[in-house]
Amino acid sequence: xxxxxxxxxxxxxxxxxxxxxxxxxxxxxxxxxxxxxxxxxxxxxxxxxxxxxxxxxxxxxxxxxxxxxxxxxxxxxxxxxxxxxxxxxxxxxxxxxxxxxxxxxxxxxxxxxxxxxxxxxxxxxxxxxxxxxxxxxxx
Amino acid sequence: xxxxxxxxxxxxxxxxxxxxxxxxxxxxxxxxxxxxxxxxxxxxxxxxxxxxxxxxxxxxxxxxxxxxxxxxxxxxxxxxxxxxxxxxxxxxxxxxxxxxxxxxxxxxxxxxxxxxxxxxxxxxxxxxxxxxxxxxxxxxxxxxxxxxxxxxxxxxxxxxxxxxxxxxxxxxxxxxxxxxxxxxxxxxxxxxxxxxxxxxxxxxxxxxxxxxxxxxxxxxxxxxxxxxxxxxxxxxxxxxxxxxxxxxxxxxxxxxxxxxxxxxxxxxxxxxxxxxxxxxxxxxxxxxxxxxxxxxxxxxxxxxxxxxxxxxxxxxxxxxxxxxxxxxxxxxxxxxxxxxxxxxxxxxxxxxxxxxxxxxxxxxxxxxxxxxxxxxxxxxxxxxxxxxxxxxxxxxxxxxxxxxxxxxxxxxxxxxxxxxxxxxxxxxxxxxxxxxxxxxxxxxxxxxxxxxxxxxxxxxxxxxxxxxxxxxxxxxxxxxxxxxxxxxxxxxxxxxxxxxxxxxxxxxxxxxxxxxxxxxxxxxxxxxxxx
Ligand SMILES: Cc1cc2nc3c(=O)[nH]c(=O)nc-3n(C[C@H](O)[C@H](O)[C@H](O)COP(=O)(O)OP(=O)(O)OC[C@H]3O[C@@H](n4cnc5c(N)ncnc54)[C@H](O)[C@@H]3O)c2cc1C
Numbered sequence: 029x030x031x032x033x034x035x036x037x038x039x040x041x042x043x044x045x046x047x048x049x050x051x052x053x054x055x056x057x058x059x060x061x062x063x064x065x066x067x068x069x070x071x072x073x074x075x076x077x078x079x080x081x082x083x084x085x086x087x088x089x090x091x092x093x094x095x096x097x098x099x100x101x102x103x104x105x106x107x108x109x110x111x112x113x114x115x116x117x118x119x120x121x122x123x124x125x126x127x128x129x130x131x132x133x134x135x136x137x138x139x140x141x142x143x144x145x146x147x148x149x150x151x152x153x154x155x156x157x158x159x160x161x162x163x164x165x166x167x
Numbered sequence: 168x169x170x171x172x173x174x175x176x177x178x179x180x181x182x183x184x185x186x187x188x189x190x191x192x193x194x195x196x197x198x199x200x201x202x203x204x205x206x207x208x209x210x211x212x213x214x215x216x217x218x219x220x221x222x223x224x225x226x227x228x229x230x231x232x233x234x235x236x237x238x239x240x241x242x243x244x245x246x247x248x249x250x251x252x253x254x255x256x257x258x259x260x261x262x263x264x265x266x267x268x269x270x271x272x273x274x275x276x277x278x279x280x281x282x283x284x285x286x287x288x289x290x291x292x293x294x295x296x297x298x299x300x301x302x303x304x305x306x307x308x309x310x311x312x313x314x315x316x317x318x319x320x321x322x323x324x325x326x327x328x329x330x331x332x333x334x335x336x337x338x339x340x341x342x343x344x345x346x347x348x349x350x351x352x353x354x355x356x357x358x359x360x361x362x363x364x365x366x367x368x369x370x371x372x373x374x375x376x377x378x379x380x381x382x383x384x385x386x387x388x389x390x391x392x393x394x395x396x397x398x399x400x401x402x403x404x405x406x407x408x409x410x411x412x413x414x415x416x417x418x419x420x421x422x423x424x425x426x427x428x429x430x431x432x433x434x435x436x437x438x439x440x441x442x443x444x445x446x447x448x449x450x451x452x453x454x455x456x457x458x459x460x461x462x463x464x465x466x467x468x469x470x471x472x473x474x475x476x477x478x479x480x481x482x483x484x485x486x487x488x489x490x491x492x493x494x495x496x497x498x499x500x501x502x503x504x505x506x507x508x509x510x511x512x513x514x515x516x517x518x519x520x521x522x523x524x525x526x527x528x529x530x531x532x533x534x535x536x537x538x539x540x541x542x543x544x545x546x547x548x549x550x551x552x553x554x555x556x557x558x559x560x561x562x563x564x565x566x567x568x569x570x571x572x573x574x575x576x577x578x579x580x581x582x583x584x585x586x587x588x589x590x591x592x593x594x595x596x597x598x599x600x601x602x603x604x605x606x607x608x609x610x611x612x613x614x615x616x617x618x619x620x621x622x623x624x625x626x627x628x629x630x631x632x633x634x635x636x637x638x639x640x641x642x643x644x645x646x647x648x649x650x651x652x653x654x655x656x657x658x659x660x661x662x663x664x665x666x667x668x669x670x671x672x673x674x675x676x677x678x679x680x681x682x683x684x685x686x687x688x689x690x691x692x693x694x695x696x697x698x
Contacts, residue, residue: 050549051548051549051552052552059223063226067234067237070233070234071234071237071239073237073239073240074239092549093547093549096547096548096549096550097547100544100545100546100547100548100551101545103545105240109548110239112548113237113239113538113541113542113548114234114237116537116538116541116548116552117230117237117536117538118226118230120229120536120537120538121225121226121229121230121536122223122225122226123219123220123221123222123223123225126216126219126220127220128552128556129219129536129537129552129556130216130219130220130556131501131533131556131557131559131560132556132557133498133500133501133560134498134557135498136497136498138557139497139498139557139558142553142554142557143554146546146550146553146554149550150546150547150550153547157547
């Protein structure tokens, strides 16, 4: 493998780990990382040039929730959002994370608290996220 | 000497062939017949949640080895087909079907589209058959014969009986899941109110064997119906084909693409392309039955009769999905064992015009996995994942079908230069308005059932995967139509046994009627040949 290919693979592995921490608060195992890298290299729908600014910004774990909120609100079908979805799909189809995806029973009270918490989070994340995405995204 | 050659091994083809074979005639069935291409499948009969928690290779069938199960871009026709079933929509190297406004999903698979269908089998009523030259009474013996052959479960005597009519051969109803029972309980508590608004609901009739039937089933409620056929409880045409192949007077000829036919003294010659060798072959038979799907049968008929430039009508039920939250059930326990098919069937006719009633099918969302929903959600993916885990059990998909009638802007035409098909499908403004209005009215009523619609997804024309009407059955003597007996006008020995012969499409799924009508055409032909 050439140095450049090696570096690209390393970057994708890191991206997968960041997404796992953000989505599941967990570390992916090596099979999931390998699967993610292979998927990005196989699927034209998630590929982009090295200057994709949203993906570059997503290297910062702090910015990830804002980018996710901004692109979701704007319904932006971009490589960043597609890769985040790809990562979610790969984690979902892995027995290690099954309990994070299979439906669970929750009381209405807990759901109400969750709804409230999500609403508050959105109130902060969405406006800042939209600004950030608009500043970074070039169609 | 072949008495009858049937083209197509789908739901129409095998049920047209059955009575011919049973009558002792020599029957050959010509088929492209793509097989399951070895895509990874779930290992043995296991429950969905068990596989999810234990199988390290699950990504291979849930996502596909090449990640083909990931839904990037717009929701398109065939979004329900999972990677193990992708072969059903595999194309062949042939002149293409082209359209700007219609997505036609054609199948060249062994068993056709029903190798991956949803198995809902509502029969057509006399109202549905208005404008057809045959009645429900004439179809009834064939509905009964098909029901006995394939196994249909459901209940008699409920609110849907007025839409379905009686059926003496039902297997016990399928076990309902928690959302289905909740919806039907809510509906039954206020049935008069819902009837006043034109809504009728009940358990669906499904081609699903709930007890052992013809060597299949019973359904084990593994919630894996979209991924595999482990308990063989969902009917697939290949089961009937397997039975036919055990008969000495039946021959299956796969890897052959039928192109044109020519009537000759005392018989029909069919030109087929052998896809294995690439050579052209000729098959001679006494009679020909076209049952290769409405678009393909229309194409072969038009090419053979030199009518390439003549537009043929095309019908397809307009289709819309509504993701909904069953908010009144939030926090209630959910049963784990269930099947993935339709849980509740509804008919909605607020203006007392039953020909325009819509059909709504309720599916509970689980075994198609959460990631497919993320794209449709307006929430950030991280938050959507957390929330979906808690509300997924109360999440349903409402699939709505509308009826379709022929019109001057819904046409297909065979291209003379390469034999491919051009489709132009544009419903009139009043049809589109009526569709939206009815859907809005339905959503208001669904709200009273405790359903909160979260969005509306229109996958585009053609996405119902119900195609019909290209060579309609009529009493009138017009070219490129079919007689009530199924004979293609302009021919003496060619019969149409698939949706091509349907002059209209009610909102109900058409496949049970495809099978019953194919049985009728086959049986009548068998009788006339035995005389
Ligand atoms: C995901 C999905 C869910 C569905 N759910 C339902 C449902 O719940 N209820 C319902 O009523 N319907 C449903 N349908 C639709 C149903 O599957 C079809 O209406 C039905 O299978 C059509 O059967 P057919 O035999 O007429 O045609 P097809 O299934 O299209 O079969 C065509 C056959 O002809 C062969 N063939 C085609 N062209 C040629 C040629 N030129 N030469 C030789 N062979 C040829 C093919 O190999 C194939 O065997 C669903 C479909 C799908 C895909």
